[in-house]
Amino acid sequence: MDGQEEVALCGAACVVVCSLLKKKRRAKPKCWVRPFLKRREEETERFLEELKVDPLSGFKNFARISCEDFEFLINAIGPLIAKQDTNYRKSVPVSIRLAITLRYLGSGDSYTSLMYLFKVSKELISRIVPEVCGALITTLKENIKIPSTPEEWNTVASEFDRLWNFPHCMGAIDGKHVVLQAPAHTGSDFFNYKGQFSIVLLAIVDAKCMFRYVDIGCKGRISDGGVFKNTPFYANLQQGNLNLPNPYALPGRNEAIQPVLVADDAFALDVNVLKPYPGQHDKRTKERIFNYRLSRARRIVENAFGILSAVFRVLRKPILLAPEKAQQITLTCCYLHNFLMKKKSSSQLYSPNGFLDTENADTHHIVPGAWRHDAPNENFSPLEHVGRRPSGSAIAVREEFTEYFMTDIGMVPWQEERA
Incomplete structure (x- = not known):
């Protein structure tokens, strides 16, 4: 390096140093925490304690969960989300972190609204909710x-046969669109047939409205058949990896058939998936009776979705998050659904008597559950119904069930009146 290059290099260095010295220093923040947020310890924690002792069960309505189960979840997730205090500020306790998340899931309030309620900044809430x-x-x-x-x-x-008179049934399957705000830089990937942006929640439900399988995150533009066929469950079903019982005949019949899922018109008829006969059928025909019996079993999954969106109202509004976080939110609601249905201390709160569809013991009329009388949930819409030609073996399975429901063993006394 000659002398001219050294001079030029030193000159450039001097210019950089001078520009850095002249650059204005960042103004020191006036305070580390906004004044009204400093009242969290004395106001928010006291507020939660007052709700817990409210004789009118205010806490259950606020958090959608009993005090006992709230404490159980605090102890369960505490080691995973607990933070340490620093010299500048105290950390948000586990109880408030959990309360913020449950309130967000139960109400769908914005982060800004929750900030004023819990005295926690919305920037921190945006990190707390996904973490919890x-x-x-x-x-x-x-x-x-x-x-x-x-x-x-x-x-x-056996539960399906005992409760809903539908043998050989391993679950009721259905899918719903969970609406999002338009994700950035995704084009029409999430744009569904109803003109909304969404991800799909596909679920298999047992006879007691419990989720047995959920798949969340399929893009809303994908067709109904593609949603199911894109799941690991379908792949394992086709490969015979689900350890299903060996095919056996319906009571009083000779043809051995595999266990089936009951579905609506949004799914393709298959040897493992039954759907209704299309079109209108005269009363007391075997096709109409089959459709009635299928509907009795399939409405269980509608009830599960109805409870889920009636209690966790974040699903009733467009979720203002990225698809990955919306998927996490929806999956959390599904896990909490099963947890609360099993817990004695929260089951009556989560699904009280009359909330689900019931059947009159004398007339066998369906009594709509209270969740159906709630405000319509337009953004929790069903999958699109599209016709397609099924295979011959799938038609044979449906015919076998149809004939079985017309036999003395398979029929129920009221089916011709209700069909």
């Missing part, structure tokens, strides 16, 4: 479980 949801999914992961043995599948089928 991840911890809840990890803690409650055993609450949604696919049967893994033929005996467990037979237990599910």
